[in-house]
Amino acid sequence: GPGSGPMSSVATTPIAAAVDPAYRWRVLGVVMLGTVMSALDSSIVNVSLPNMMASFGASIDDIEWVVTGYMLAFSTFMPLTAWLRDRLGYRVLYIASLVVFTVGSLLCGIAPNLPTLVFARVIQAVGGGAITPTGMAIIAEVFPPEERGRALGIWGVGVIVGPALGPTLGGYLTEMFGWRSIFNINLPIGAVGLLIASRVLRADKPDATAARAFDLPGFLLLTVFLVSALLGLSKGNHE
Numbered sequence: 001g002p003g004s005g006p007m008s009s010v011a012t013t014p015i016a017a018a019v020d021p022a023y024r025w026r027v028l029g030v031v032m033l034g035t036v037m038s039a040l041d042s043s044i045v046n047v048s049l050p051n052m053m054a055s056f057g058a059s060i061d062d063i064e065w066v067v068t069g070y071m072l073a074f075s076t077f078m079p080l081t082a083w084l085r086d087r088l089g090y091r092v093l094y095i096a097s098l099v100v101f102t103v104g105s106l107l108c109g110i111a112p113n114l115p116t117l118v119f120a121r122v123i124q125a126v127g128g129g130a131i132t133p134t135g136m137a138i139i140a141e142v143f144p145p146e147e148r149g150r151a152l153g154i155w156g157v158g159v160i161v162g163p164a165l166g167p168t169l170g171g172y173l174t175e176m177f178g179w180r181s182i183f184n185i186n187l188p189i190g191a192v193g194l195l196i197a198s199r200v201l202r203a204d205k206p207d208a209t210a211a212r213a214f215d216l217p218g219f220l221l222l223t224v225f226l227v228s229a230l231l232g233l234s235k236g237n238h239e
Helices: 021-040 046-056 065-088 090-109 114-142 145-177 186-200 216-235
Strands: none
Touching: 021 090, 021 114, 021 145, 021 186, 046 065, 046 114, 046 145, 065 090, 065 114, 065 216, 090 114, 090 186, 114 145
């Protein structure tokens, strides 16, 4: 409820009250575009892995790092977004996340070998890992409490639809244009998302006085836990 939980600071902010309704829904559209794009890439590569194996002459264990590397970087970077928001603001952080994700997609599409592809997937995941929580926080801040649940519900559809469409879209693109197209398709979408976000999202100034100190021990412990747990789930059966 109000006054408790991680979103309590958002619930009491006057920003939502000062924002006009039309702007709120434009923001929701911008955020959903980036969210769907990043969520889509969590599953779109799965059906293309055999083609990547043939292209690079890689084994099953090696090619799995295309998925595992993205998953590890995505989950590891997510906890940093609140700390970064305090220093950069929502607009800068969201646009920067889209830039990193789009650049990572470009590098994936031109990767000459498997190690380069895995590295590019990590870059892509750093941007994707920040897009989702930042987008959710932006929606929670610009919408008043009485509309917030509806807005987050609509946004949540994008979180679900992306991974659900990934295998189908990935299979079609791979069959028609090759596996690199599953990454190259993000380039025009990312460019449009960046253009719209830069025009729609209003500048917000981070509150330097409220900026929390970076909890390095906590972050390192959480990172070790996430990496260990995810590696155990993805590699444990084989090892």
